[in-house]
Amino acid sequence: MQAQQLPLALDKTDYVLLGVVRDVPHQNSLRSRFVVEIEAIEALGDVSPLAVQPGDLQRVILSWYGGEPVRPGERWQFTVRLRSPRGFANPGGFDYAGWLFHRQVSATGYIRAKGVNKKLAQTGQYSIDQFRWAVLEKIATLQVNSASKALLAALTVGDKQGLDSETWMQMRLTGTVHLAVVSGLHIGMVAGLGMLLGNFLGRCLTALGAGVSRQQVAVVVGGGLALSYALLAGFGLSTQRALIMLSVFLLATLLKRKLRPELALLWALALIAASDPLAALSSGFWLSFGAVATFLLWFVPRPRASYLRDLCSAQCIIFLPLAGLLSYFQGEISLLSPLVNLLAIPWLGIAVVPLALLGMLFLPLSPALASTVWQVAAWQLEAFAAAMTYLSHYADFFMWSLPAGQGALLSLAMVLAGVLLLMPKGLGLRAMAVVLLLAVALSGQFFLDREGAEKGVVPGEGGFTLAVLDVGQGLSVVATHLGRAVVYDTGPKYSASFNAGSGIIAPYLRSQGVSKLDTLMLSHGDADHVGGTQGLLEHFSPGQILAGQPLELPIHGVEPCSNQQDFLANRETEQSWRRAGVVFEIVYPGPVTAPPKPSDGTSKPEKPLSDNDSSCVLLIHYRGQTILLPGDISDEVEAKLLARAVLPAQIDVLVAPHHGSRTSSSPAFVEHLLPGHVVYAAGFNHHFGHPAKVVAERYRRHGAKAWVTGQAGAIIFTWDGDGQLRVRRWREQARRYWH
Template identity: 30%
Template sequence: MLGFVWMGLFSNQALQVNIDEKFFNTTINVIGTIEDIPKVGNNKTQFIFKASSPFKAKLKLSWYEKSRVKIHSGDQWKFLIKIKHNNSYQNEGGFDYEKWLFFKQFDATGYVKRSDSNQLLAPNTGLSIDLIRHKVQKRLVDSISQLEFMGVINALIIGDRSLVNNDHWELFKSTNTTHLSVISGLHIGLISGFIFLFSSFLWRQCRTCTLKLPASVIGAYFGLFSAFSYALIAGFSIPTQRAFIMASVVFLSIILRRNHNSWQLYGSALLLVLVSNPLSVFSVGFWLSFYVVAIIIYGVKQHQDKHWLFRLLYIQLLISLSTIPLIAWFFSSGSIFSPIANIIAIPVFSFITTPFSLLGIILSYAQLDLLSEFIFSVANQSLVYLSIFLHYLQSFEFNQWQYTPISVSALVLLIISILIGLLPSALKLRQVALILAIAALFQPHQQLKQGEVMIATLDVGQGLAQVVRTKNHVLMFDTGARYRSGFNMGEAVIVPYLQTQQINAIDLLIISHGDNDHIGGLDSLLKKISVKQIISSVPEKISTNSNLCKTKPSWKWDGVDFQMLNTTHDFNGNNASCVLKISTSKHSIILTGDIEKKAEQHLVNIWGKQLKADVLISPHHGSKTSSSELFLATVAPELVIISSGYKNRFNHPAKIVINRYKAHNIVISNTNCSGQIDVTLSQEITITHYRQAQKRYYWRQCE
């Protein structure tokens, strides 16, 4: 009970934003201090800004500055900025950025505007951890920038992965080895454990010393100091805080000479982590790290009569297999070769890459530059050879495995079945384990029937992306936007959604027209998902083979009718948008792209009463240029779905259009309020709003 009360109080405090509403979505001057090491990218610099005036808040800011003004941790700056409330796209399978911002306790996000008023008020001249980390990073960049895996070495030393090459990160991600490429509990545990053993060994060489103080106690002091130092140089990030607490519990029990069993120490560490930061439960790393430690404790007690090498391999196998359910739960995808990749990668990182990287930076500060360069080259070469092996595993077409999303009960059953199955004395229980595994995996999956269709309007901010499914077919209508930073809706929203739904191929992709907010995610989508056919009003803008929408006027899938409507007039721009009507035996929906009043008039003239539909996708995101009176009266929808961005710069949907919908008694749903919106046309029309269905207390409230 006390735990729930503490969590509630802590969360309530984290939700308090001490910024007056008048400061949002407007240009303001703020004074504050740079925190942590800024993340420098190709097009922007991202940093944490602790504002002190005209309000006190923790901000996550981006600075798009071509001249690359250098900013350092601890510097005091005055910036002209624009901030907005924490917000993210909410879709099945997507990254919950709002949860991440809440977990990191950011009050708002925003960007720095170009202005002569942006100025450094006071450089950091004091001694701070972040300044030390920045100087270490600068030394690394100056001395080993020519090494292929310099970014990974930097991440292992100071916990900053911003310099990790994208190709390297994708390689680690595709083989489930990303946890090794940044400072984690594993690295801190291994380094502090090694220091513990080494210092204990040296102390034992002095017989008189051991009479005064046991070697294990001296080792624990040095181990604790090394864990603290490593966590400190990593900026005491939440993962390193967690690892330091876990190491501290173990070493303090040795120093205080208390005989506690492994599970007591484990429980103490878990309690301390949760008391120090209850929001840790929102971190995937929290669950994985404590889960893996529990598996290690469990595994160490098995096969104690076997050779140490066998037991080591057994624990590694146990970790690899037992984490599959958690990976399925958190990520819905993984590498089928993950156990093999980690069996090789963990020893490489643990015994070569990480210790040699740390030794290299120590030797560098000791002015032993030649030896330091050699040590760094060994660390780099270990990653070169490892990457060759990982590339080989990655090359197999079936390497990436998409897991069906599982429930909490299924997750628990799977973990229990794996643990029972791997017990050395579980011969009689393995049948039970098999039954539990089958029960966990056998989950009723709602399947569309003949003549039914589901349209998922994804939350892609200011843009449009819709997935249409019948019993045996999939259609994609538009792909959202791509931004100058490289971030795009194909990679961030559409592909994760399709993977969550176990969709590996699209039968037909329709690009309504050539605006960025409708075509921007196309290239990323094509890289990940097989597309059989593409039609568009702008085939010249599409890199692969495609045809005009009018070449496919109508078709039928699984008892559902599809009709292209805007095919008989040569419009340009928004009015050229492909318009699609989807009809079942009882209901229908019209997908409109960005058509405006002129094209709407044309459709009314051509189709007349045949435009009648139950559901309408709001033309042009609810712009005042569209949704004309005549068009609405002709279509006469019961429901309109608007796909628009939160607080977008176009002020979509326009108030005049909203009033027009209300005057026609049309129910309004908007992705900027509801997130992903699913509409199913069967005997009845059912609609699901993702934000309302999956409601979280830390999500932005709908206005």
């Protein structure tokens, strides 16, 4: 597979390719994004014709801005610019490069508007994808809101492109995200419905004298429906795992083998590991098998009770083991989820999913009847979405985050407590589970650290961390200490479904055990610095928001930053950081005043600041170390700061102004600061070309060690309690062989 990926040396090179569209295209008002299976490819420009052969690249994901609509199964000729499979590299972040590798995607790219782009034919290939596309087109015509259409599309054909960030946030807060992702739960529900139907059909066939048992018919019908649903839902990795696991159990039943449940689970585990060795790297793998193992451990040794009692006990006993895994992978859990899922799972499983399947069955026969069935399902999903919206307003009170520095240990304790609670009463182990849960609940509590309480020090590990995150061509810097954080800028927004705030910064904060975001500072209003703000606010509520251009932001409660203003919201928060040895200082801009008015018509008012020169400049002190975050200021503002003598000499860490642009980092500025480390927050191989060569050479001549986020991923500076510095490049630290 490594040989079928576009090499980094050929990143941003042009080609003419011939291929067939597969899967379901993702479309919005700006662009369409789709997968193309390559049949032929030819290099253009300076690329050697022998550099890429038709067999070298197998599958690409392309974006087409302002282009024609495409459908699955169509053969096209495109002129494209391809990029090597690559993603952002941040702690807690999504491994996009691994996702591409897992799906055998050779490159990503976009279609060149000036090239030859034409549809050649409609093929008979990918007929299932063509049917899925027809389902989506029909769902789009339903008379319901967009949220219920998106949920219905996710449940029918596994297409989640219509789910916006607000819907995802509401489902995250209520612990119902798994209901919108076709996985083992849905496959199991469909198989169960199929087995009920097959059992009835088998009884009828037996009565007619057929030589098959009702159990055999039930297995065939249940397995067939589950396979059909998995194929129509896109046959994603989660559905593949669920189908393999289900097939082991059904095959044993069909062959009349009395297979012990735990042995069947191990067989499923072995088959999945053999067919998909990378599956164990995903959280879904452990969550799926953890859930099944928990159910087997609880239900197999016990007699069946009523449906309602089994449903309630299932939600209770599944919560603790999965809560431990979820807290490890996500850094937080929703304590509201057991109650919500107690109602949501049977509702969607009994009243919605069957209608979604029935609509797909009716679509080839009667599109009008399919619309009617889906309309009934969509009305229910409209009510479901409204309920999730209501509950999400209060769900913040039920979210629990792991204390800083204790995530892995506490997650393991919760998993172990869940296992102990599943043990038989006679073993006397359940009391130990209660002790473990009490320890987890009291973890990180201030009063438990007697020495720290006497000194007024927050418990936990010492030190201070500053992370310049890899957000592409943009900036986001996070300072953390013992569960508290401040954020400087939120990076760009890439699409309606992905932005740096929710996709990069929030996962990083959770991975660091951050429970309090004390201040969010937005240097100025440029999109590459504030694009992720709304996404971050969906996950964290800052104690204070400061901005260089507050009027440019559609957010309530934003205050203008000034060197006359306190960086932290209150004295208690400030004292907490000061006890750790951290002091924040705003050095620019000055107090916000109205521009002077000309008195006699001859004088001119002061020239208004540009967006970049409105940047807030933040200075951070930690035990003799100095860090400067200057935003996008130009050399003009640099000269003002030098003239006012507000910048210290020989600082330790500098985030280069304006990503290392030629318009900043003047010789006088660099010579005065003499930074030990300079970080360029710039995208990999971006067309802006940051950092500028002349700027990089200027810092190098003065002894600064250079770091570029686009090349190295997140740059993480960690000082211990004595002020000793350790620097990590996350792309190197978290490297996998597909990176």
